[in-house]
Amino acid sequence: MTAITPQIVREHGLSPEEYERIKSLLGRDPNLVELGVFSVMWSEHCSYKSTRAHLKKLPTTGPHVIQGPGENAGIIDIGDGDVCVFKMESHNHPSFIEPYQGAATGVGGIMRDVFTMGARPVAMLDSLRFGEPEHPKTRHLVSGVVSGIGGYGNCMGVPTVGGEVNFHRSYNGNILVNAMCVGLAHADKIFKSAAKGAGNLVVYVGSKTGRDGIHGATMASAEFNQDSEEKRPTVQVGDPFTEKLLLEACLELMATDAIIAIQDMGAAGLTSSSSEMADKGGAGVEIDLDKVPQRETNLTAYEMMLSESQERMLAVLKPGREAEAERIFRKWELDFSVIGITTDTHRLIVRHKGEVVADMPVGALSDAAPVYERPFVKRAPETGTPAYGAGRPVMESLLKIIGAPDMCSKRWVWEQYDYTVMADSVQRPGGDAAVVRVHGTKKGLACVTDVSPRYCRADPYEGAKQAVAEAWRNITAVGAKPLAVTDCLNFSNPEKPEAMGEIVAGIEGMGEACRFLEFPIVSGNCSLYNETQGEGILPTPCIGGVGLMQDVARMATLAFKRKGDALILIGETAGHLGQSVYIREVEGKEEGAAPRVDLALEKKNGDFVRGLIEAGRLDTVHDVSDGGLLVAVAEMAMASGIGASLDPHNAATIPFLFGEDQARYLVALPHAETEKLLSRAYTEGVTAVLLGSTGGDKIAVKGQGEIALERLAEAHEGWLPAYMKG
Amino acid sequence: MRSAVVVFPASNCDRDAAVALEQLTGKKPHLVWHADSDLPAVDLIVLPGGFAYGDYLRCGAMAGQSKVMRTVKERADKGVAVLGICNGFQVLTETRMLPGVLMRNAALKFVCRPVGLTVVETQSAFTRKYNAGQRVVFPVAHGEGNYLADEETLDRLEGDGRVAFKYAPGENPNGSMRDIAGILNEQRNVLGLMPHPERVCDPLLGGTDGRALFHSLIEALS
Numbered sequence: 029m030t031a032i033t034p035q036i037v038r039e040h041g042l043s044p045e046e047y048e049r050i051k052s053l054l055g056r057d058p059n060l061v062e063l064g065v066f067s068v069m070w071s072e073h074c075s076y077k078s079t080r081a082h083l084k085k086l087p088t089t090g091p092h093v094i095q096g097p098g099e100n101a102g103i104i105d106i107g108d109g110d111v112c113v114f115k116m117e118s119h120n121h122p123s124f125i126e127p128y129q130g131a132a133t134g135v136g137g138i139m140r141d142v143f144t145m146g147a148r149p150v151a152m153l154d155s156l157r158f159g160e161p162e163h164p165k166t167r168h169l170v171s172g173v174v175s176g177i178g179g180y181g182n183c184m185g186v187p188t189v190g191g192e193v194n195f196h197r198s199y200n201g202n203i204l205v206n207a208m209c210v211g212l213a214h215a216d217k218i219f220k221s222a223a224k225g226a227g228n229l230v231v232y233v234g235s236k237t238g239r240d241g242i243h244g245a246t247m248a249s250a251e252f253n254q255d256s257e258e259k260r261p262t263v264q265v266g267d268p269f270t271e272k273l274l275l276e277a278c279l280e281l282m283a284t285d286a287i288i289a290i291q292d293m294g295a296a297g298l299t300s301s302s303s304e305m306a307d308k309g310g311a312g313v314e315i316d317l318d319k320v321p322q323r324e325t326n327l328t329a330y331e332m333m334l335s336e337s338q339e340r341m342l343a344v345l346k347p348g349r350e351a352e353a354e355r356i357f358r359k360w361e362l363d364f365s366v367i368g369i370t371t372d373t374h375r376l377i378v379r380h381k382g383e384v385v386a387d388m389p390v391g392a393l394s395d396a397a398p399v400y401e402r403p404f405v406k407r408a409p410e411t412g413t414p415a416y417g418a419g420r421p422v423m424e425s426l427l428k429i430i431g432a433p434d435m436c437s438k439r440w441v442w443e444q445y446d447y448t449v450m451a452d453s454v455q456r457p458g459g460d461a462a463v464v465r466v467h468g469t470k471k472g473l474a475c476v477t478d479v480s481p482r483y484c485r486a487d488p489y490e491g492a493k494q495a496v497a498e499a500w501r502n503i504t505a506v507g508a509k510p511l512a513v514t515d516c517l518n519f520s521n522p523e524k525p526e527a528m529g530e531i532v533a534g535i536e537g538m539g540e541a542c543r544f545l546e547f548p549i550v551s552g553n554c555s556l557y558n559e560t561q562g563e564g565i566l567p568t569p570c571i572g573g574v575g576l577m578q579d580v581a582r583m584a585t586l587a588f589k590r591k592g593d594a595l596i597l598i599g600e601t602a603g604h605l606g607q608s609v610y611i612r613e614v615e616g617k618e619e620g621a622a623p624r625v626d627l628a629l630e631k632k633n634g635d636f637v638r639g640l641i642e643a644g645r646l647d648t649v650h651d652v653s654d655g656g657l658l659v660a661v662a663e664m665a666m667a668s669g670i671g672a673s674l675d676p677h678n679a680a681t682i683p684f685l686f687g688e689d690q691a692r693y694l695v696a697l698p699h700a701e702t703e704k705l706l707s708r709a710y711t712e713g714v715t716a717v718l719l720g721s722t723g724g725d726k727i728a729v730k731g732q733g734e735i736a737l738e739r740l741a742e743a744h745e746g747w748l749p750a751y752m753k754g
Numbered sequence: 755m756r757s758a759v760v761v762f763p764a765s766n767c768d769r770d771a772a773v774a775l776e777q778l779t780g781k782k783p784h785l786v787w788h789a790d791s792d793l794p795a796v797d798l799i800v801l802p803g804g805f806a807y808g809d810y811l812r813c814g815a816m817a818g819q820s821k822v823m824r825t826v827k828e829r830a831d832k833g834v835a836v837l838g839i840c841n842g843f844q845v846l847t848e849t850r851m852l853p854g855v856l857m858r859n860a861a862l863k864f865v866c867r868p869v870g871l872t873v874v875e876t877q878s879a880f881t882r883k884y885n886a887g888q889r890v891v892f893p894v895a896h897g898e899g900n901y902l903a904d905e906e907t908l909d910r911l912e913g914d915g916r917v918a919f920k921y922a923p924g925e926n927p928n929g930s931m932r933d934i935a936g937i938l939n940e941q942r943n944v945l946g947l948m949p950h951p952e953r954v955c956d957p958l959l960g961g962t963d964g965r966a967l968f969h970s971l972i973e974a975l976s
Binding site for chain 1: 863864
């Protein structure tokens with residue numbers, strides 16, 4: 029038996045205080061297997077020990093919420109007996125070390141979280157953040173991550189319909205790969221992870237266990253340093269073929285009533301799935317590792333308990349139903365093994381080669397995990413308006429912005445994803461929100477991921493609030509009613525008070541917006557320690573939003589539909605240039621106050637626009653966000669090949685054309701109908717301004733010249749393919 | 755028209771094909787698991803898109819060895835129509851039911867996009883409701899669709915009117931020789947094509963150009 033030395037404790041990422049706590053919970057010294065189990069269960073990744081106290085501030089309930097945080101994924105009611113199951117999760121650290129497998133297994137993991145609850149995954153979105161394009165690793169990472177996402181998602185036959193791709197130097201040594209999966213299930217066929225009752229069978233299904241991914245959760249809970257690339261063996265290897273079989277086999281078994289509880293083996297594998305299921309069910313569990321299907325010889329108990337081999341599930345079945353379940357898994361050519369039984373002892377007991385190798389109270393692993401009130405400092409938000417050259421030619425600036433790495437078309441990325449499989453993708457990548465039809469109905473789910481990290485850096489509170497508001501707005505812009513949120517809170521080292529301050533302010537900002545917009549958070553994850561050699565990433569609380577529309581035939585899109593339509597701006601424009609894309613791309617500065625979101629205005633304007641779409645009176649809508657008004661006009665024009673001329677009443681100044689004031693939408697509709705829209709807006713107290721008309725093959729602004737759409741499209745479509753060619 | 759869709763492990767367009775068939779024929783197709791050799795008596799067998807066996811060997815190679823394929827081949831020999839879409843086309847070349855091979859896309863990347871096609875051959879059960887030379891748009895979604903055969907085979911395919919679909923000029927997404935998107939066997943009862951007609955049978959999904967393929971089959975086989 030290995031003696032536990034302070035060195036071993038340290039290598040497991042546990043502090044001396046945490047080790048003392050383990051000893052007192054056990055009433056003795058842990059053995060190495062037990063220490064390993066505690067180390068993963070108490071890792072930041074699994075225990076949320078730095079954020080748990082603050083996450084409580086988030087609103088997680090609502091009339092349509094069926095399952096909030098705490099399960100494998102959140103669940104919302106979408107009517108007619110259908111439910112939507114969704115979650116977003118990070119796979120940042122593995123993707124930086126091994127981009128293809130890191131991203132692929134991120135996709136696989138989040139899909140399992142969704143189908144383990146009984147849902148068929150119907151949409152994937154990926155929010156990606158890379159280092160600056162000039163960094164020597166960036167191209168390789170973009171290429172590997174994108175093919176990893178495609179390689180896994182395409183084989184699964186789940187359309188990848190949306191997401192984001194951004195570049196910033198703060199991610200040079202620590203990219204972000206956040207994957208969101210949306211699934212559909214029936215309200216009466218939802219599966220959870222609480223293993224209630226004693227004497228039920230604990231069943232292992234899926235792939236065999238190997239040595240891959242040991243201590244992945246611990247790796248995801250530490251800062252990166254120069255040695256991190258040597259951690260490559262801890263990155264798991266994905267097998268989408270097996271996962272596809274696992275999906276079909278699980279759904280087939282779920283059609284019966286044999287399952288009491290089921291959970292995927294994700295981070296911390298067998299350890300977290302067995303102990304969490306027992307803990308949630310108020311039960312105990314005994315497992316025999318000799319019965320675990322093994323891919324390699326001589327696996328130790330330590331390795332088996334900590335392996336993060338992919339494509340595995342742990343299920344608790346009613347006694348006597350194992351033959352029926354086994355037949356289904358054998359048909360799908362998957363491993364199936366009864367490895368244990370539930371008990372009423374509240375203990376996790378692990379046997380290997382006839383000996384008890386671990387015996388721990390399950391509550392000690394989860395509820396008794398340390399919770400830290402980490403000290404934090406909220407730094408003052410940046411203020412002021414950056415200086416800019418008022419005389420710069422507007423059309424040249426537009427061209428520059430539209431072809432910038434963050435703003436250019438991401439077609440090179442999404443064409444590597446199958447976004448049409450399942451034949452329900454009614455709004456594809458490139459729009460404000462992706463829309464997938466609820467199979468066999470007229471209803472649609474609108475899905476987005478959003479965050480503007482540059483705002484969050486300048487003002488963590490307002491920035492996080494803005495991320496929620498933008499997700500809400502994008503869902504609204506296609507005509508859907510925003511229902512609920514999943515989040516992926518990517519921050520740096522919580523042990524540094526200033527970084528912890530960003531986390532706290534971010535959570536509070538999100539909370540305010542979610543509460544006001546009645547847009548509760550039903551699932552999510554935290555990814556901390558996103559820092560390399562002391563330098564943290566921009567705070568990046570990524571918001572995944574889901575909304576519902578009753579009739580996809582009424583969905584709005586951003587492309588102009590007709591020449592000669594009136595172009596109307598909904599919302600108020602003060603010309604906010606602080607932290608804008610314009611100031612960054614044209615003036616070369618990241619300065620000023622982040623735009624403030626007036627949530628009441630956001631709601632009023634959004635409800636107005638959605639009402640018109642639902643009534644069938646608007647089919648062309650685009651939210652105004654990154655880059656401001658003129659960029660939004662250009663995006664609508666490029667998507668359709670129809671130009672636009674603007675003749676606003678106000679002077680078309682740089683702040684007016686490029687400011688990033690919030691709560692705004694651009695809409696286009698036949699001129700004959702503008703009067704009705706403007707008077708309805710007036711009645712409802714919504715600001716609506718006639719800006720100009722669609723038509724021609726240029727973007728023209730009175731007093732500011734014009735530019736051919738062809739030139740814009742060339743810059744917009746050109747940057748990413750040219751960059752990737754190298 | 756009675757139809758069946760074969761399901762291999764990790765087929766993933768089986769449902770899409772089944773939905774299109776049911777909508778257009780009014781009859782639910784049989785979904786047949788690959789390990790079952792007893793294929794019901796049908797007029798059309800569809801080998802759907804997907805990643806049968808993960809495509810870990812060559813695409814379609816493992817599925818080509820599957821039990822059900824022996825039956826599919828026997829039925830095809832007896833004149834039953836067989837439609838292989840995407841991965842299904844790869845299975846058909848692996849079993850030699852169609853000539854040539856489908857290699858990795860020339861750009862070495864998976865590609866998903868709507869692609870313009872020219873209907874080259876209308877003298878078949880699959881294409882009779884199209885007009886010769888008609889331009890249609892179907893989506894492609896594949897990593898290995900780059901059709902290759904020797905010159906003699908290509909000449910024979912073209913000479914015998916067995917090239918059913920070509921990518922429209924300038925739209926070849928994968929480097930296929932002679933822009934070939936879909937071909938017929940000698941008996942003209944087997945069609946393999948990389949683009950997905952079953953994904954364009956609904957105006958909400960970006961078009962209805964795929965319907966005529968299924969309408970052709972209904973007219974020819976009912």
